[in-house]
Amino acid sequence: MKRVGITGQAGFIGQHLFNYLGTKDEQQICRVPFERALFEDADRLATWVASCDVIVHIAAMNRHEDPQVIYDTNVGLVKKLIAACEATASKPKIIFSSSTQEEQDNLYGQSKKDGRELLEQWAASSGGSLTSLLIPNVFGPFGKPFYNSFVATFCHLLNNGGTPEVHQDAEVSLIYVNDLVAHFFEHITNGESGVNFHKIPAPVQQSVRQVLKKLEGFKTAYVENGQVPDISEAFDKDLFNTFTSYIPKDYFPRKFVKHTDNRGAFVEIMRAGTSGQSSYSTTVPGITRGNHYHTRKVERFAVISGKACIKLRKVNTDKVYEFYLDGNEPAYVDMPIWYTHNITNIGDDELITLFWINEPYDPEDPDTYFESVD
Template sequence: MKKIGITGQNGFVGSHLYNTLGLSPDQFERIHFERDFFENDEKLDKFVAQCDVIVHLAAMNRHTDPEVIYTNNMELVKKLTASLEKTKSKAHVLFSSSSQEEKDNLYGKSKKEGRQLLAEWAEKSGGKFTGMVIPNVFGPFGKPNYNSFIATFCHKLTHGETPFIDQDGEVKLIYIGELVKEIITQIEEGKNRDLYEVPHTSVNKVSEVLGKLENYKKLYFENGEIPALETAFDLNLFNTFRCYFDIKNHYPVKFTQHTDPRGAFVEVIRLGIGGQCSFSTTVPGITRGNHFHTRKIERFAVIKGKALIQLRKIDTDEVLDFFLDGTEPAYVDMPIWYTHNIKNIGEEELYTIFWINEPFNPEDADTYFLEV
């Protein structure tokens, strides 16, 4: 089992890597990191000494003064290098650099020089080093106006604002899940690579990305329809978009119910893609679920009885409660990385329709059990 520490553990890439490593507890032990470790030599040395692998992600991306970015990022690398030397570490250090390296800016300069410093440490100490030059990354929970133009577009479209394009052009992109998989592969291989350019997984014009997101807003955000998702990029972009909703206020979404003397008719879901649709009855007091997905799209629709649906993002303590009643049929969709359940809180059987975008495959279930 490898002991892995992540500087910048709570950042965009760091949190996704930390959570994904947690899905394989028999392979990886996560060594906890906190931001103030860089301000306390003793804490930093203790952290470094425990690690077989250190993924150095902590960095400043944006500031009004580029000199502050350069100074901050270089200082972090120097402190980490000093701690590695002091503890006589032989760890495998992976460094997150950027395609900005070759551009004439101080952020790119800090990344290039930081990578070179750590490569020199590895050569002198007998440790291992992988310098990863990473393309533009997007995915759920990125900060708008900071991590990615996609994060900014998603936030604006779901919060009543209008996104705009500063400069259109083609952008090389990688989804956060794909990047995390790449980092884990590099950890497992354990090779010295002073410069490794992580391959991008798609190339898209900014205007094309915005067009897709505007379509998701119209079809899904406003009308609950799952759009056609023809490529892996489409699925990843859609799952990213879904994570920017104000979930507390968006759900539950009430269905349009048509009634006549024969009874009632409700359209549960309109699809641009296929998937698996299931029906369940649940006796009073019983809870189903308590699991999360990292890629699947799922809808719980209550059509009879009273239910409590609960969601919790797996690295937070906040539980979101949604009360649904079959007299007013409604649904809640499950964002990825949110553990969820459904409980019958009524006195009669609960009738629920479940839809998920891919049939269950026990060899690749993408279902991780965790109490809400």
């Protein structure tokens, strides 16, 4: 078992890596929690460092009005990490998150390059192990708008009444955060030692304007018309899951249009530009289904008969969102990735729920992780 700590655990990439490691066998990975305050307390930082077999150093400042502050902060964090290792004679495997901006003429990129070289000197002199990863532009759910990436900014603006603008259109190398943390996991678990440097390939090349056009299409199809767009391509699915993570939770539940005549009623449950699997369940009063989350699947719960309470909670957070649905006014709620969710029959009669998910269930790769909402 490897004891793994992540500096910057609460940040965009850090939280995704922390959660990803949480899906692994506890006999393989033990997560050692990190909090930002450790960098302000040398003794606590030293204790934390000594408890780790592997440290993934992600903590860094990306933006500030004074570039020198960015440089001083990032190099300073590396120096504190090295000092903690030296104070405890610890030799954890350090995985350093660098950036393709090392190759550019700016102080953020310089801070990454100089930080990497300091860690290389530590590893060489102490007999420690360092793996540096040169990372392209990262996008994914829960990124901080106006800070982590232009994708986060565009998604935030489109879902909150803003209007994204392209000030400089250019080809951008992109990697989805789920793919990136899989690279981290590979280097956490492999037997590589010594000083190593790897450039993470960017699976996608897109212009800023192309990305915006796709996101605007998602807003029209999904937010305005309730239709899941064509997400058959991996990048489109990843971008769609990123986009939906910025939709305010009060967007749900969404009521269906119910057509009624002398024969009865008709309700269209799902319209999608992509393939998927539909199913339904019946649930007796008082019973709860679910209590699991997905990391990639797009899923819809549609209550067509009975009364239900649907609950959502983002993994590793405490806030629970509740949605009440009644089959007399058929409605749906879509399940965001990384949100554990359940559905409870709160009525006196049988609950009938229709489920749609964008990929058929595969027992060899279910992408289903059990965790109670409450």
